[in-house]
Amino acid sequence: MTHLIRDQQLVEHDFPLLADDAAPPASGKLIVSLERWRKDAAELRGPGLEVGVRIPNTVNVEDIWAEISDRPLINLEFPGFADGRAYSQARVLRDRYGYRGEVRASGGAVVRDQLHSMARCGINGFELRADQDPQVCLKAFEDFGLAYQPAADGALTVLRRRAS
Amino acid sequence: MYRYDSFDQQLVDDRVAQFRGQTERFLAGQLPDDEFRSLRLRNGLYVQRFAPMLRVSIPYGLISSRQMRMLGHIARKYDKNYGHFTTRQNIQYNWPKLETVPDILADLASVQMHAIQTSGNCIRNITTDHLAGVAADELVDPRPYCEITRQWATFHPEFNWLPRKFKIAFCASETDRAATRLHDIGVFIVRNEQGELGYSIYAGGGLGRTPIVAPKIRDFLPEMDLLSYLEAILRVYNRLGRRDNIYKARIKILVKETGPAKFTELVEAEWAKIRDGELKLTRADFDRIAAHFDAHPYVAGSDADTSFDAAVAADSAFAAFVKRNVKGHRVPGYKAVFVSLKAPGVAPGDITAEQMELVAQLADDYSFSEIRSTHDQNLVLAEVRQQDVYAVWKALRAQGLATPNIGLLTDLICCPGLDFCSLANAGSIGVSDEITDAFESMDDLYDIGEMKIKMSGCMNGCGHHTVGHIGILGVDKKGEEWYQVTLGGSAENDATLGDRTGPSFDRAHIVQAVERIIEVYLDQRSSEDETFLQTYRRVGMTPFKTRLYADEAVAA
Numbered sequence: 001m002t003h004l005i006r007d008q009q010l011v012e013h014d015f016p017l018l019a020d021d022a023a024p025p026a027s028g029k030l031i032v033s034l035e036r037w038r039k040d041a042a043e044l045r046g047p048g049l050e051v052g053v054r055i056p057n058t059v060n061v062e063d064i065w066a067e068i069s070d071r072p073l074i075n076l077e078f079p080g081f082a083d084g085r086a087y088s089q090a091r092v093l094r095d096r097y098g099y100r101g102e103v104r105a106s107g108g109a110v111v112r113d114q115l116h117s118m119a120r121c122g123i124n125g126f127e128l129r130a131d132q133d134p135q136v137c138l139k140a141f142e143d144f145g146l147a148y149q150p151a152a153d154g155a156l157t158v159l160r161r162r163a164s
Numbered sequence: 165m166y167r168y169d170s171f172d173q174q175l176v177d178d179r180v181a182q183f184r185g186q187t188e189r190f191l192a193g194q195l196p197d198d199e200f201r202s203l204r205l206r207n208g209l210y211v212q213r214f215a216p217m218l219r220v221s222i223p224y225g226l227i228s229s230r231q232m233r234m235l236g237h238i239a240r241k242y243d244k245n246y247g248h249f250t251t252r253q254n255i256q257y258n259w260p261k262l263e264t265v266p267d268i269l270a271d272l273a274s275v276q277m278h279a280i281q282t283s284g285n286c287i288r289n290i291t292t293d294h295l296a297g298v299a300a301d302e303l304v305d306p307r308p309y310c311e312i313t314r315q316w317a318t319f320h321p322e323f324n325w326l327p328r329k330f331k332i333a334f335c336a337s338e339t340d341r342a343a344t345r346l347h348d349i350g351v352f353i354v355r356n357e358q359g360e361l362g363y364s365i366y367a368g369g370g371l372g373r374t375p376i377v378a379p380k381i382r383d384f385l386p387e388m389d390l391l392s393y394l395e396a397i398l399r400v401y402n403r404l405g406r407r408d409n410i411y412k413a414r415i416k417i418l419v420k421e422t423g424p425a426k427f428t429e430l431v432e433a434e435w436a437k438i439r440d441g442e443l444k445l446t447r448a449d450f451d452r453i454a455a456h457f458d459a460h461p462y463v464a465g466s467d468a469d470t471s472f473d474a475a476v477a478a479d480s481a482f483a484a485f486v487k488r489n490v491k492g493h494r495v496p497g498y499k500a501v502f503v504s505l506k507a508p509g510v511a512p513g514d515i516t517a518e519q520m521e522l523v524a525q526l527a528d529d530y531s532f533s534e535i536r537s538t539h540d541q542n543l544v545l546a547e548v549r550q551q552d553v554y555a556v557w558k559a560l561r562a563q564g565l566a567t568p569n570i571g572l573l574t575d576l577i578c579c580p581g582l583d584f585c586s587l588a589n590a591g592s593i594g595v596s597d598e599i600t601d602a603f604e605s606m607d608d609l610y611d612i613g614e615m616k617i618k619m620s621g622c623m624n625g626c627g628h629h630t631v632g633h634i635g636i637l638g639v640d641k642k643g644e645e646w647y648q649v650t651l652g653g654s655a656e657n658d659a660t661l662g663d664r665t666g667p668s669f670d671r672a673h674i675v676q677a678v679e680r681i682i683e684v685y686l687d688q689r690s691s692e693d694e695t696f697l698q699t700y701r702r703v704g705m706t707p708f709k710t711r712l713y714a715d716e717a718v719a720a
Contacts, residue, residue: 060403081199082285084325088402091322096437109325113186113195113203120321133194144178146171148315149391150442151322157442158171158315162452 003134005115005126006102008141010134015052015073015104024049031075031104034064041067052102057085061092073102076123078109087121094122094152115140122152165228165534166311166456168276175318176273179280183207184266191263206286206324208254208279209265218257218265219282220272222537224292224310224334225253229524229533234275236520242268247520249505249513252331253291253537254282280318285326285413287317287398292334293341294538298546300494304361306336306353308454309390312445313351315453316391323398327405328413330398331370343539345369345378348415349397354384361387367397367427368419376416379424381431387450389435392443396435400427460532460547466497469551485557488568499550501531503543503560504567513541522563526556598675617678618653633696634681635662636674647674651681651708652700663705665712677712684711 004013018030024040027048037044037053044051052073055064068074074093076086086105093099104125105118111129115137118126128137147155156164168176183203190200204211208219220235227235235255239247242264243257250256260268272278281288290310297305313332317323323330335344336353344350350366363385369378385393397415404422406412419427476483489502503523506512515523523543527535530552531545538544548556560566599617618632635650647669650662669677684707689699700708 081202082325083407084323085403085407087322087325088399091399095441111199113199114325117319117321117324136189136194143182144175144319146175146178147321148175148318149320158175159449159452161171162169163446163448 002130003128003132003137005128005134005137007124008119008138010138015050015075015102017054017075017106024051029072031073034059034068038067052104054106055089057083057089059089061089062096065097069097069099071101073104073125074099075104075106078105078107078114078118080107081109081111081114083109087117090118090121090123091152112137112140116143120147120151120153120155165226165458166223166307166453167458169456172315173273173276176276176278176280179207179278179319180266180269180273183269187262187266202284204265205284206281207265207269208282209260209262210283211262216258216260216262218260218268218279219250220255220257220277220279221282221289222254222277223314224290224296224307225294225537225539226307227535227537228275229527229535231275231277232520232524232527232535234271234277236517236524238268238271239517239520241271246514246516248511249515249537249541249543252282252289253294253539254289255537283329285328285330286324287320287326287330287332290314290317290332290334291342291347291539293337294536294544295341295491295500295546296336296536298493298495298498298500299337299339299341300492301338302494303336303353303355306334307457308450309336309351309353310334311456312450312453313390313394316394316443320398323402326398326402327407328410328415330401330415332394347378349394350378351390356384363387363390363393365393365397367431368416368424370414370416376420378416379419381419381424381428388445388447389439391445392439392441393431393435395443396431396438399434400430404430458532458534462495462498462547463549466495466549466551469497469549472499472550472553475554479554482554482557485561485566485568486553489566490553493547497550499548499553500544500546501548501553501556501560502538503535503545503565505542505565507564507567510564515543519563519565522559523565526559530556599678602675602679616654632662633700634678636678639668641668645671647671647677649674649677649681649712651705652697654697665705665709667713680711681708684708 002013004011015029015031018024018032018036020033020036024030024044029050031052031054032044034053034055037051050072052075053068053071054075054077055068057077057079076089078086090103093103102125103123104127105123106127108129110126111132115126119141126137128134146158148158150157186195186200186203189195208221210217235247238257239245242261243259248256248258269279290313292306292310293299296302296307331347332349332351333342333344333347334351334353335342344352345366346369348367348370350369352364352366353361354364355361364380365382365385366378367381369376382393401415401418405415405418422430476486489504491500491502493499505515523535527533527545530549531547534547536544536546545556557566616633617636619636632650632653635653637648639646639648649665649669651665652660653662654660685696685699688703688707
């Protein structure tokens with residue numbers, strides 16, 4: 001059973017992933033692949049549907065921003081513990097485009113020890129890996145109370161704190 | 165010395181608590197082995213069956229006497245009474261116990277030290293000239309620039325899971341003493357034609373199996389744009405660096421495969437979008453960082469001293485020391501005194517707790533309580549009045565720290581933590597570093613365990629290559645360096661001389677040969693418990709020979 005953390009709260013799972021070959025429901029929240037979105041955007045924009053898009057961690061966000069900018073949720077992939085590409089995607093979404101919807105992380109690296117960095121990069125939805133204890137994970141956001149560098153969380157950096 | 169404020173201290177303390185939690189979860193079976201490995205590497209901790217190792221960060225090689233005493237304390241309390249200075253200006257301990265590492269980190273934090281990002285695929289220790297601040301040929305002191313970069317890089321949330329490790333070096337002097345263009349990013353602090361301070365930026369250098377001298381990607385970067393430009397480079401690398409092959413994952417391969425011109429375009433395009441953002445520095449930012457460094461009350465007129473020259477004239481042993489181990493200082497009457505960690509019979513870079521305490525005391529007495537570590541594994545007391553050099557020398561000599569060999573053949577570069585001795589000086593730094601690099605890459609992946617690579621630069625065999633598990637002997641062939649390789653030697657109770665593999669390897673193939681030997685061992689070992697030596701004794705030379713000489717052209 002996977003748990004979902006949103007905005008540092010344990011919440012009910014929503015926005016399930018729709019398989020590429022599955023028909024969309026008449027209404028509700030769901031996530032589709034970028035490929036599916038490109039194919040069926042017209043249908044998926046129908047009334048009653050709220051559709052987020054999962055993007056591969058290999059794409060340049062700048063190349064696809066126009067296609068996904070109005071989505072309520074963008075789902076980033078963290079397939080392996082050591083694959084940090086989506087961290088940069090998250091920052092581009094938040095810092096460059098000011099994206100306000102949910103940025104959700106999914107995959108094998110969505111574990112307690114990466115949540116703090118993910119949050120700093122602007123990710124606010126965490127689909128925890130199945131083996132993760134959500135109560136342990138919630139503590140991750142308290143790992144560091146300060147930050148040296150600016151990121152998407154808007155934290156006042158140490159450099160700026162010194163100046164004030 | 166850069167002094168922490170409460171912010172710096174809080175971050176380091178938080179890191180200790182974080183790592184303590186990770187260690188506890190690992191020991192309780194709640195954190196998978198491979199994930200804990202990645203996390204502990206980011207705290208400098210390698211765990212091998214026979215040789216655990218903790219690498220402590222020494223940002224740009226600067227240590228206070230108080231910190232040096234703590235390093236001695238740690239050597240006594242948690243290790244076997246010594247530490248090992250590395251080619252990255254850091255120090256390593258070879259025998260800490262996993263369970264005690266959080267306590268060691270807490271002790272380090274109490275003197276403003278840490279092991280953050282000393283390993284793993286993240287931004288590593290920032291390095292620079294070991295004579296920074298005292299060199300006469302310096303444009304400005306590079307250390308405040310290093311420190312501001314260190315802070316930016318520390319726990320950078322976006323760049324903690326890069327394709328590969330990432331090293332940044334700074335050079336602000338005419339003579340580059342930091343091998344700056346052999347780094348992932350090399351920053352040269354320069355003035356432009358208008359006299360403004362800024363940087364020339366090089367990217368994509370490095371050693372390893374594809375040694376590359378970094379090309380210049382920007383001629384002049386304005387001083388206040390340092391961090392945004394670094395961030396742009398890192399973002400391009402994080403997005404496009406190869407992750408399919410560990411040997412092609414360094415930024416040098418990306419720069420090479422993309423082409424420096426195209427790579428520069430990508431960086432510049434990214435930078436254009438962030439250069440005026442929050443990373444923009446101000447003069448006040450630099451001033452505040454610089455104010456964290458102690459100002460040194462140099463005594464004017466120190467060059468009036470005549471005792472130094474008199475001692476040189478009177479004492480030939482002192483004269484030899486001065487010739488080799490004492491360098492000039494930008495302030496008249498001051499000298500930089502090199503402390504040799506290359507005494508005969510001692511593994512290069514090794515230093516005992518007692519020796520650390522002596523060096524700390526000398527720093528307090530004579531050198532503004534500061535010490536530097538060098539990339540060739542020596543220490544420097546860089547701020548000694550010339551009238552005091554004689555006393556410093558006598559004290560060092562009494563503790564075996566005054567071998568007058570800086571820059572000589574016996575000033576050996578040694579592979580950190582590998583008991584890897586003796587391949588000569590400047591000309592051989594490359595080979596040694598490359599093998600270190602190759603070994604580290606494979607060790608990251610496989611926990612190779614006990615493997616002693618010993619290397620000698622000449623037939624004298626100071627490096628005991630014949631008793632290395634892998635022995636390497638540099639030989640001169642018509643003015644070119646070649647390397648003979650032996651396998652299966654041992655200097656332990658089961659002392660054995662190694663067997664020659666066959667024809668020797670040239671400079672371009674010796675690192676590959678070592679990698680192939682390790683690959684064969686990994687293929688052949690019966691389990692992770694079987695050491696290299698055991699495997700070799702069981703399977704013999706044939707499989708190694710077959711792999712080593714698979715393509716004829718490499719050896720002669």
